[in-house]
Amino acid sequence: MESRKDIVRCSWVSNDPLYVEYHDEEWGIPVYNNQKLFQMLCLEGQQAGLSWITILKKRQKYNELFHDFDPYKIILLKETDIQTFLTNTGIVRHKGKIEAIINNARCYIEMQEKGVDFSDFIWKFVDDKPIINNWNLIQEVPSETEISKNLSNSLKKQGFKYVGSTICYSFMQACGLVNDHIVNCICRNKT
Known part of the structure; x- marks a missing residue:
């Protein structure tokens, strides 16, 4: 049996149990659900200028305030809601980022109304199948690619x-x- 010392994870993961669980159970596992993809896109936007663990620790409050990222409920939020959110320490209190979630919900709905499935739209950028990278070190992993630019x-x-x-x-x-789990990461072959 492997000891905890022998377990190798991507080096960006700290010992924080929430981070370990996220890395081991979520990160890199293909998501096709429209609402979950929308949620993650919005949360990644909240991360701008911050660390992911900051957003991860606030995810539950985001889910509460933004109706589990149901775009049809988000677009009903009013300016008074935004002002209330700006006083809530459970999320990042940045008006532009809060308004971006509401804006993005409108954009999502407009796509749906045009017959564009959000998951299909997102997954077409990788030809509907995950790109499997073979990084030995986390330092080899890019921060953007031509696909992410597109x-x-x-x-x-x-x-x-x-x-x-x-x-x-x-x-x-x-x-x-x-899949950007490094090649010797315990989660490398989970996806």
Whole structure:
């Protein structure tokens, strides 16, 4: 039986149990559910300028305030809701980022109304199958790629905000569009 010392994970993971669970149970596992993809895109945007663990620790409060990222409920939020959110320490209190979630919900709905399935839209950038990378060290992993740049540009054309190419690459990693677990990571072959 392996000892805890022998377990190798991607080096970005700290010993924080929440981070370990996220890495082991979510990160890099392909997500096809429209609402979950929308949630993760919005949360990645909240991360801009911050660490992912900060957002991960606030995810539950985001889910509560933003109706589990149901776009049809998010668009009903009013300016008074935004003002209340700006006083809530359970989320990042940045008006532009809060407004971006509401804006992105509108964009998501507009796509749906045009007959565009969000999951299909996202997954077409990787030809509907995860890209499997073979990194030995986390330092080899890029912060953006041509694909994440294309995804970013396409989302921006749809009106989305806080979807730069670095955010899009983090989103792609988180939702399993790319497998960037290092080759000796315990989770490498889970996806």
